[in-house]
Amino acid sequence: MAHDDVDPDDSSDRLTIGRRIRARRLERGMSLRELAAALDRAPSQLSVIENGRRDLRLGELRRIARVLDVAEEDLLRQEPPSRRAALEIALEKAQAGALYQGLDLPDLPVRRSLSDAAIETILRLHDELGRLHHERAATPEEARRVNGQLREEQARSGNYYPELEATAQELLARIDHTGGPLSHRKVSLLAAELGFTLHSVADLPHSTRSITDAENMRIYLPRERSTTDPRTTVLQAIAAHVLGEKEPADYGDLLRQRVEVNYLASAMLLPEAGAVQFLRAAKTQRELSVEDLRDEFSVSYEIAAHRFTNLVTRHLELPVHFLKTHFSGAIVKAYQNDEVRFPTDALGAVEGQIVCRWWSARQVFTSEDRMSPYCQYTDKPGGTYWCTSHIESGPGGEFSISVGTRFEHTRWFRGRETTRRFASSCPDPDCCRQAEPAQEQRWQGSVWPVARLHASLLAAMPSGTFTGVDRVAMLEFLDRHAPQEQPTDQALPH
Template identity: 65%
Template sequence: MTLTSLTASDDGVMPDSLTIGRRIRQLRTERGLTLDDLGVAIGRAASQVSVVENGKRELRLGELQRFATALDVTLDDLLDASPPSRRAALEIALERVQRGPLFASLGLPPLPVRRSLSDEAIETILGLHSELERIHTERAATPEEARRANTQLRGAMRLRHNHFPELEAAARELLDAVGHTTGPLSQRLVSELAAHLGFSLHYVPDLPSSVRSVRDLEHGRIYVPLSQRPDADPRSVVLQALAGHVLGHGVPQSYAEFLEQRVETNYLAAALLVPAAGAVPLLVAAKEARELSVEDLRDAFGVNYETAAHRFTNLATEHLGIPVHFLKVDSEGTISKAYENDSVLFPTDALGAVEGQTVCRYWSARQVFDVADRFSPYHQYTDKPTGTYWCTSRIQTSSRGEFSVSVGTSFAHAKWFRGRDTTTRFTSRCPDESCCRRPPAEVSSRWAGRSFPTPRLNSSLHAAMPTGAFPGVDTTELYDFLTRHSPAD
């Protein structure tokens, strides 16, 4: 029988080997015994007694009884879970810290706990370790932190109607520098823009899987993958890398700052692909003709539907006076991206976060998956708790499966859009669970207690967000890549 199989003390706390070791040391010292004396009394070498007192070995029940007899105490006295003194409590805490994963990650040698080490010094070390734990916890970007940061960022974007004048001006200045006037931005001009900013482009087959691109600031290089995903726009990958440089982004100090940088780089890249100078007149003319369409914006600038939908939200409220909402939803109804300034009621969790929540089955973002015609845009009116909304949705396919991209607005503004004459209409009462989240009573009574599903867990359900300044980036793999491709100095 070992210590782990013993009964806990009356207060339910099980003493560990460190606490028992310190109690044995205190009792030995109080009785004026040396390590040799106690070793002789229990039939063990002094070195073995020292190992026990330092909490580096668990004791069996028979050994504990021998120590108790030699020290003239009961077994219960020896198994008292409370530290024998304040000094012992500090030493135990320091030993535990030094045996933990955080201390091991620092690469520091263990600090011997000697009498010459003052209580104040131990308290300082413990305080520093506690602060390191706090910082690492924050930078680990738990799902809760990520959701809070996303919620705050979405609120800030709503206040400015998802329009960033300073980024629009930056895009206009960059396009002027390479002589772009109107129409789609060619890959040749993207290369010229990179050269204008002091970078050469390098398409490589071995880019680390955890990154979309890499900027080598020392050698003025941008590395991008040689083969792109079918759903990826090779221009946007380069433009996002250039946008981070133009905006002077440094290493983010928090997850919130990381998200802000992503929003800014994505915005600037989209403003370069779909310049306001060409897009706004097109949209104004379409509104006057009551023919607004995300598809027309997509086709005019040669971008994918999601980029066009995002860009529409940047310009619609500021230049057309139309409040809108945007959704990106997978085939199960889970939201990955969302924005609104038209008072549509998105599902949220207790933190106010939208991402990861499930959209009502009767919204167009879900209904579009049941439509056989994937070529034509899907339009729908939905009566929701905050009013009636018109929405247009389209299915896109990516390496991660199918998802729908939707842009909508309130009924009063539907008159400006092509597709407003649709007769497709649904009613959504969500977040009322009786809408679509709770089965009808007769179905529940039929199957409750008579079925047991095996859930398919989301791969990220139990996983914390990746640690590091840039979540998800494998720094070792990244630096190995840069070393391989770095030009000879």
């Protein structure tokens, strides 16, 4: 666009300007040809302006305004000059959109013979098609596609976000936290430093872990004890506030927000400087272990494994991968900074895919020793990997948390002396997905299992911008708990 062009926000502004020019021309009783002659322009040149099909230069706008005896500002106003003009603009925008273009329909000229009622009907049909298209897109298939794209972005960055590490450092500095485990008291101090009060309630909606009321600067937490560390819950709420998270526009936006919030909360529980110093010392002694990192900072094994993945590739030049796997073998979370080949679907997503039964992530469930770290080597199509796994329990059952690396890097890890070794040829079906021929023959035609089929496999993603949250219950909860007077401080529950 030239420096003297009128600067509309989008094509709808050009349409509005064009319709305002046309409306003023008709008010003056001028034909298109007469106005074009007064401007020393061809009628076709003026027609494309009135139809919003090209940008209008400021000098042209001034000449048109002068001939039509109207202020420039009047032609630039955002409001359509009439209801008919508003309908025509909306129809033009709809036809220019991706949804209409994808229908492979011919353009519908906006003529006087096209009644207002006809345009309104077309626009309503277009809106309904848009609603159905959006609902169809918000399916598990779309969720897997977006999840796969996000995982690729994370892999390119080594699952390390320097800007979030810096934010965590700034927040901890506000409460003079210099190192070591972040206590419950310091989490409460940080909330107070940011202007929040903490409130444990018995009626928090079942679909939420916490609710933040930014108007009254309150963070609501569940009163009952759960498997989730309350420090994590508070820090996630603080992280969302500090990052200025808004209601997500789509599922991809929601996933990215969750990644950022969880990362920042973990970075406050295990600050980069202290964690890296601890890990470097362990590497020097060839004693790297997730267990020691967990114990040093008093966090869950999963958070320690996640931070281990964030930091060792960036600072210790050790490419690793992370897996959270359900007892059934389905992947819940997966991050990789190395070349390991996770099972993926056609869209590149790994969540929900079944891990090979010979991998450490599933073999750990066969171990009777739940206290000692479980380690094993696995020969995979892409090379030999060493992995350590640990089992944690949650509301959904038992999960294994695994961190692995290629064979050549195992000399830095405790547990490298393990003699456990398995071979995996997955995704080759002969590896572990097919029963023995004799078994197949023995039971052929005699078995009819009833599958545990989750409704979410068939349904669209839950409606609303915060997927899975009952918005009605959440807003009713806020109405019940909105303070009538200045709130008082309340300590973080232990």
